[in-house]
Amino acid sequence: MTTILVTGGTxxxxxxxTERLRADGREVRVLSRHTPPYAVDLRVGGSGLDTALAGVExxxxxxxxxxxxxxxxxxxxIxxxxxxxxxxxVYISIVGIDRVPLGYYKTKLDVERRIEESGLGWTVLRTTQFHDLLATVLGALAKPxxxxxxxxxxxxxxxxxxxxxxxxxxxxxxxxxRVADMGGPEVRPLDSLARAYLRATGRRRAVAPVPLFGRTYRACREGGLLAPEQAVGKxxxxxxxxxxxxx
Structure with missing residues (x-):
């Protein structure tokens, strides 16, 4: 049976x-900094990482x-x-890391390149932002x-x-x-998503779109975070x- 290691598995x-692989009957090891038996800080590696990867395909x-x-x-x-x-x-990445000049996105792009040049068999999937992340951001914006x-x-x-x-x-x-990007089912203005969040959470707030400045804002306005041709989410x-x- 194939043994699969999931980093960040918590x-x-x-x-x-992890849940889906195990439901499919796969042998899964979860690697994170605080979860035994494979509690490993990936930034420093060490013998614990070698142990976690022994026999992994x-x-x-x-x-x-x-x-x-x-x-x-x-x-x-690697x-x-x-x-x-x-x-x-297999690596999960983000749509727009080559278009939106954020420091974190540059890091994700660097990791992609390391994986591509690793000599290992590899697959990279880029997706748009998760619903969970957007809800967290909107929750913070809705406090005032x-x-x-x-x-x-x-x-x-x-x-x-x-x-x-x-x-x-x-x-x-x-x-x-590098496989086809994966996007959600709808491209929507951020203010429309904000109003949906307010309705769902029962908050009464005025929504005020504010123009910003800079390369990052311009890239986002121009669709840098989008994958409209791959709107495969349901x-x-x-x-x-x-x-x-x-x-």
């Missing part, structure tokens, strides 16, 4: 991937942080995967009496469980390189909100 996406790399260190984690993981003879490394949102910015949120389904499909197949933002908040 996170929002990694948990969903496929790695699904979901671990990430916006606090820095993803490049070091990728280097440690090196250990080579030593262990891993045949397939007036909800200020960047003007003219479209978004295309996707359901994390659908992304997990796709990652599992890719992990159980042969290495495929769950709308309202459907997600209804499940989360009981609307």
């Amino acid at each position: 996170g929002t996406l990694g948990t969903q991937v 496929t790695v699904v790399h979901c671990a990430t942080t916006q606090r820095g260190g993803d490049e070091a984690s990728a280097d440690q993981l 090196g250990a995967a080579r030593r262990a003879g891993v045949g397939h490394l 009496p007036v909800m200020l949102v960047p003007a003219g910015v479209p978004d295309q949120p996707v359901e994390v469980t659908e992304v997990a389904d796709r990652l599992v499909e890719l992990a159980l197949a042969a290495p495929a390189g 769950t709308t933002f309202e459907e997600y909100l209804g499940r989360r908040f009981g609307g």
